[in-house]
Amino acid sequence: MHVEGPSRKIAAKLLAHYDVHARSLPWRAPPGANAADPYRVWLSEVMLQQTTVTAVRPYFAKFTERWPDVTALAAEEDGEVMAAWAGLGYYARARNLLACARAVAGGHGGIFPDTEQGLRALPGVGAYTAAAVAAIAFGRRAVVVDANVERVVARLFAIATPLPAARPEIRIATDAITPDARAGDFAQAMMDLGATICTPRNPACGICPLRLDCAACATADPAAFPVKAAKKAKPHRLGHGWWIERPDGHVWLVRRPDKGMLGGMRALPSSDWNEAPDATPPLVARWRRLPDPVSHVFTHFSLALTVHHAHVGQDAAPPGAGEWWPVAEIGKAGLPTLFARAAEAAMKERLNDARP
Structure with a gap:
């Protein structure tokens, strides 16, 4: 692989293309500004980790409207931020977001x-995020490699080593083509x-500003790079979740431990998730099991959650800390996707029970 010669040419071509075709994103400064609001850049980069721009846009708008700067975010209660993050996934990011905001504030x-x-010295800020914020928010020369950049560079130099x-x-290779000016x-x-x-699939090489410099474009199959x-x-795990409802239309929700999967999020009471989870319910009641488990895929494993539901008396006291949440406002509880699906399934069964 030889990159020294074409490095300046590649950067110049790409920046000229960017000046005309840059995407308009709410966290970006216009091309040529060479700096942007570090709070908005940092927030967007945390949200965009393993998440699409389309998914991030409404969350970014909601966060910046509610918490317009890092000091406002740092002052918020953990539960409020976790609830606002619900549905975006990878919830450790939200915990790291708060820790970093409080360190900055x-x-x-x-x-x-x-x-x-x-x-890099801030909690929850890794090598990629530090490089991205330094380059985009402060105009520092930094080597920024996310999944998109990884793919572009692997193709540009036809890097055959598998990821x-x-x-x-x-x-x-990215370092070699990163310019000193306009690094962001x-x-x-x-x-x-x-x-x-x-x-990833069907790259539009015909309109790419770097097609004449791209080694993969010269092959019959540029999409073969990067080699993976x-x-x-993924291992498959099982679990049980319990929908506990009072006559006044409230359901029992708990807060998951801060450390671990979906840490700090509101949720239905549930068992551990493993190959043979304990199906003992949290309290004695007439339990009914939903016919189909709720399936969810996490980063490192898939899960089938069997949902059980029961109606209890008004004075029922499930063990442990929790809160009675109005079923009619369950959408405001900030449940993560797994438990939002479980709640949807339980409420559907609840309607079926109410029919004559």
């Missing part, structure tokens, strides 16, 4: 550090190229 006077090193082993090689625009231009032209190692099958 409490230890830095509400001002983000303007270097990669300073940003994830290829990542050091991809980073070296260059990073966003690479992201845009991967999102709109150099897509064979995926391992």
Whole structure:
């Protein structure tokens, strides 16, 4: 792989294309501005981790309207932020978001550090996020490699090493073509190229500004890059969830432990998730099991949650801490997707029970 020669040419071509075709995104400054609001850049980068722009847009708008700066976000209660995050997935990001906001507000006077090193010292900020914020928000030269950039660079130089082993090689190549000036625009231009032209399937090589420089484009199958190692099958787990409802139309919700899956989120009471979970319900009642489990796929495993529902007396007291939530307002509880689906299934069964 040889990258020294074409590096300046590649950056110039890509930036010229970006100046005309840059996506309009609510967290971006216009091309050429070379800086943007660090709070909005940081928030967007955390939200965009393993999540699409389409999914992030409404959450970003909701967060920035409710918490317009890092100090406002830092002052909010954990439960409110977790509820606002519900549905976006990968909930550790929300916990890290709060920890970082509080570190910036409490230890830095509400001002983000303007270097990669300073940003890396913040809780929950990894190498990628630090590089992205340093480049996009502060105009620092930084090597920014997300999944889109990874794909573009692997194709540009036809890197044949399979992922994830290829990542050091991809980073070296990205470093070689990253310009000293407009590094933030260059990073966003690479992201845009991967999102709109150099897509995972059927890349639009005919309109790519780098097609004449791209080694993969010269092959019969540019989509074969990046080369990916064979995926391992995800383990499958089982679990039980319980819908406990009072006569006044309230359901019992708990708060999951801060550490672990869906930490800090409101949820239905549930068992552990493993190959043979304990099906003992949290209290004695006439339980009915829903005929179909609720399926959900997490990053490292898939889950089938069997949902049980029961009506209890007005004075019922399920064990442990929790709250009675109005069923009519269950959409406002901020349930993560798994438990939102479980609630939907329980309410559907509830309507069936009410029919003559």
